[in-house]
Amino acid sequence: GAVVSQHPSRVICKSGTSVKIECRSLDFQATTMFWYRQFPKQSLMLMATSNEGSKATYEQGVEKDKFLINHASLTLSTLTVTSAHPEDSSFYICSAGGAGEETQYFGPGTRLLVL
């Protein structure tokens, strides 16, 4: 159980375009979803926390107008990277936690390359 999917698994786009990444909890309802980015050989960096039906809470230094997060249902959260630039190229990973759960279950990640 506790499966989280992400789509797409990898995306290549031109500078200035927007990219949407979907995160779905397949077999449980995720009251809280988290978005991380990870650079090569580094640990996970939390970008934002989202609760279903509420605005996301962004970590310090993360531009909320650039990284739009929507958590419209208990099984789906989306991250949109707006006007992407090469420095946004990274590995983006979502995680989800069920109601009353202390653990988080991670998606397989999305590799974004901005040319």
Place this chain on the structure above:
Amino acid sequence: QKEVEQDPGPLSVPEGAIVSLNCTYSNSAFQYFMWYRQYSRKGPELLMYTYSSGNKEDGRFTAQVDKSSKYISLFIRDSQPSDSATYLCAMNQGAGNMLTFGGGTRLMVKP
């Protein structure tokens, strides 16, 4: 000083060895402790989850938590080349709370 410290490694062991991975932390409010395994270019996979102090065993994996010392460990018995990955410790204060991660230890098990 980071809230959670973890030796980055790499830790290289021969196949069949017992592996010990460790983290120390500074926030005494942490109550829930997890170990994740992350293969290259993949999302982290939850291996073990423990609450408060004590031991938990699952197959070849044993997780230990010593809250008095603020020290947690993951032991891997009969290590296999397929165990080669980065191991992340993580902890939080309760449900819905963000996880605080260690930096990860890269493990290499050589056949």
